[in-house]
Amino acid sequence: MTTTTSTAPLDVAVIGAGFAGIGAAIRLRQRGITNFAVFERDSEIGGTWRDNTYPGAACDIPSRLYSYSFAPNPDWSHTYSGSREILGYIESMVAETGIRPHIRLRHTVAGMAFDEQAGVWDISFEGDPEPVRARAVVLASGPLANPGYPDIPGIETFTGHTIHSARWDHDYDFTGKKVAVIGTGASAVQIVPELVRRAASVKVFQRTPGWVLPRVNRHTGALTRSVYRHVPGAETLARQAWFYGHESVALGVVWNSPLTRVVELVGRAQLRRQVKDPWLRRQLTPDFRAGCKRLLMTDDFYPALQRDNCKLITWPIARIAPDGIRTAEGIEHRADCIVYATGFQVSKTGTPIPITGRDGRVLSDEWQRGAFAYKSVTVSGYPNLFLTFGPNSGPGHNSALVYMESQIDYLVRAVGIILDRDLRIFEVRQDRQDRYNTAIQRRLDATTWNSGCQSWYLTEDGFNATMYPGFATQYRNQLREVDLGDYTLVAAEPAVRARAVSAS
Numbered sequence: 001m002t003t004t005t006s007t008a009p010l011d012v013a014v015i016g017a018g019f020a021g022i023g024a025a026i027r028l029r030q031r032g033i034t035n036f037a038v039f040e041r042d043s044e045i046g047g048t049w050r051d052n053t054y055p056g057a058a059c060d061i062p063s064r065l066y067s068y069s070f071a072p073n074p075d076w077s078h079t080y081s082g083s084r085e086i087l088g089y090i091e092s093m094v095a096e097t098g099i100r101p102h103i104r105l106r107h108t109v110a111g112m113a114f115d116e117q118a119g120v121w122d123i124s125f126e127g128d129p130e131p132v133r134a135r136a137v138v139l140a141s142g143p144l145a146n147p148g149y150p151d152i153p154g155i156e157t158f159t160g161h162t163i164h165s166a167r168w169d170h171d172y173d174f175t176g177k178k179v180a181v182i183g184t185g186a187s188a189v190q191i192v193p194e195l196v197r198r199a200a201s202v203k204v205f206q207r208t209p210g211w212v213l214p215r216v217n218r219h220t221g222a223l224t225r226s227v228y229r230h231v232p233g234a235e236t237l238a239r240q241a242w243f244y245g246h247e248s249v250a251l252g253v254v255w256n257s258p259l260t261r262v263v264e265l266v267g268r269a270q271l272r273r274q275v276k277d278p279w280l281r282r283q284l285t286p287d288f289r290a291g292c293k294r295l296l297m298t299d300d301f302y303p304a305l306q307r308d309n310c311k312l313i314t315w316p317i318a319r320i321a322p323d324g325i326r327t328a329e330g331i332e333h334r335a336d337c338i339v340y341a342t343g344f345q346v347s348k349t350g351t352p353i354p355i356t357g358r359d360g361r362v363l364s365d366e367w368q369r370g371a372f373a374y375k376s377v378t379v380s381g382y383p384n385l386f387l388t389f390g391p392n393s394g395p396g397h398n399s400a401l402v403y404m405e406s407q408i409d410y411l412v413r414a415v416g417i418i419l420d421r422d423l424r425i426f427e428v429r430q431d432r433q434d435r436y437n438t439a440i441q442r443r444l445d446a447t448t449w450n451s452g453c454q455s456w457y458l459t460e461d462g463f464n465a466t467m468y469p470g471f472a473t474q475y476r477n478q479l480r481e482v483d484l485g486d487y488t489l490v491a492a493e494p495a496v497r498a499r500a501v502s503a504s
Contacts, residue, residue: 009120012036012415013134015109015353018047020388020404021140022090023068025099027412030070033419037132038099039125041108045094047142049087052187054168055194057083060186060215060297064235065242065399068093072235074228080217080297104129111354112137114383119424119492121384136384136415136426141352143389148344150182154319161337165191166344172337174198180325180335182317184210188341189296193304195339202310203333205317205325208453209283211267211290215297243472249397250471253291256448263290274302283314291396291448293455343456357382358427370463374433374486375478377407383427384418386411391465392440394457396449398472410479417482417489425490432486443469 011033014021017040025038044050059066063076066086071093077085094100108126115122120133147166149155163169165187179199181192184206195202228235252259267290275281284302286293305312315327324334355363361381373379376393377386388411393403418426444450444464449457457466468475 009133009135010035010037011134011419012136012138013121013123013132014038014138014140015123016040016047016140016142017042017045017103017105018049018140018142019090019401020142020408021047021138022093022099023071023401023404023408024138024140024388024411025102026068026071026093026097027408028415029097029099029102031412031416033412033415034102036102038103039107039109039123040103040105043105045103045105046087046090049083049090051166052083052168053170054165054187054191056190057187058190058217059083059086061246061399062242064239065246066401068401068405069236069239070405071097072228072239074235075225076220078217078219080215109353111356113356114358114385116358116383116425119384119490136386136418138386138388138411138415139352139355139390140388143344146344147340148342149340150317150342152317152320154321157322158320158324158338159322160324160335162340163337164340164342174337176200177336178334179203179337179339180205180333181339181341182325183207183341183343185341185343186294186296187343189298189301191339191341192310193298193300196304196307196310200309202307203313203325203335204305204310205313205327206283207316208288208293209286210293210296211264211286212270212284212296212298212301213263213267214270215299217299243398243402246398247471247473253295253397254447254449254469254471256289256291256451260290260448263295271302275306277306280305280312283312288453289448289451292451292453293457294396355382355385357385367465369461370459371465372433372437374428374436375410376403376468377410377479378414378428378433378487380428380430380433383425384423386414392437392444392468393475394467395472396467402472403468403475406476406479410482413482417484421489422492423489424492425488427488428486429488440469 012028014024014036017038021038022045028036058080060080062079063081067073067089073089107129110124110126112121112123120135121137122131122133124131147164161172163172174195175198177199179195179202181188181202181204184204192202192204251257252263271281271284275284304310313327315329318326318328321332324332326332351364351367357363358381363382371391373387373390376390379385388407389404395403414426447469449467450464458464
């Protein structure tokens with residue numbers, strides 16, 4: 001890829017203005033690095049929480065933990081906050097930290113390639129935006145960016161209205177409508193209770209039931225918020241309590257242990273308490289170990305399924321028809337609207353944009369059989385490139401932002417080393433990367449995620465490129481320091497650095 005620019009390269013290009021990109025920008029600025037830009041393809045910031053505005057959208061991790069420790073918010077209104085409040089938190093971080101001038105909206109990255117001689121990344125964009133060069137790139141585009149639709153025959157033939165949970169149509173009136181909801185995962189269990197209050201009928205099409213645990217969502221009163229705001233250490237203490245409480249859950253959901261049975265007992269008790277019909281309970285009982293798929297936190301999904309205007313359909317979907325959904329036993333379920341609560345295109349084998357590294361190697365080609373990285377952050381052959389929420393950094397029990405914050409602090413230290421030492425190349429060694437990933441996959445073999453159920457954590461051939469097989473504490477500790485012995489460092493030559501002002 002050839003880029004022409006008359007300006008000096010950025011120190012850092014951050015791709016994506018969701019939680020990760022905004023967090024990286026804040027920490028770069030706090031480190032004293034100001035020659036950076038955040039490129040966002042949309043017209044607004046917010047990432048996942050900008051896009052997910054469906055009725056009932058909320059986080060299933062407590063708000064005190066689903067936020068950055070370096071940007072505490074004493075004013076969370078509930079234990080588990082809704083999407084609008086989370087988006088407001090992201091917007092407030094931008095406003096309060098002064099990073100708004102660094103954000104460039106409507107910049108969709110078309111591709112990026114590393115210029116080894118100059119030690120910079122050439123970045124091109126779709127449409128009119130001028131290409132840029134950057135000494136380092138933070139890929140913060142996130143795994144939950146693009147809606148995922150199921151591979152069902154006839155999906156394009158439906159003549160009614162369709163809505164995806166990640167692209168909600170707020171103008172559509174569900175009053176008096178027959179609605180079909182495909183999916184019973186994390187978004188569906190929040191959407192269905194809202195739809196049954198408005199639609200004439202709701203049919204929920206389930207492929208496999210999930211483990212459902214109670215979610216006690218309490219309002220945070222003014223007195224409590226005042227304590228968090230004015231008493232030193234109070235909010236930090238609350239955050240730590242939530243953190244270590246969730247860490248203990250790992251013993252029951254990451255590995256198959258006696259505590260896994262405890263988690264399952266809680267799930268079965270929730271099912272018995274809320275669902276009185278034995279046949280419906282049977283349909284809603286998972287046949288896999290708790291933790292193998294994402295746990296669902298909700299108190300109102302089971303009651304919603306038992307409303308007079310709601311019905312659970314467990315027959316496999318054969319195809320989408322012009323007027324509705326046909327299931328395997330031959331029944332056509334007519335619908336005015338189909339809601340796809342089917343999550344995202346979570347890439348475990350490719351890259352969100354074309355990335356060409358040293359010697360012309362292409363990252364999507366190398367990730368064809370499963371994504372990999374060193375400590376989820378760097379990849380050999382792709383110098384000066386840093387990932388957030390990269391391969392094998394997914395939590396099954398704790399807040400994603402705990403993992404993300406550790407990655408951000410690690411990469412900011414690394415970028416500081418590049419700039420302070422005027423490095424042309426900062427690249428993880430192949431042997432260190434291979435050793436790390438061999439150990440990760442060996443550890444994953446002992447987890448519930450690799451115990452046999454099908455989930456979005458795994459590739460089609462069973463490779464787990466998604467989850468981290470351990471405690472958040474372990475993950476965080478491995479990223480506390482940048483070990484330069486893990487990396488190849490090459491200093492910039494003065495003549496080459498001077499020529500890097502303009503690309504050839």
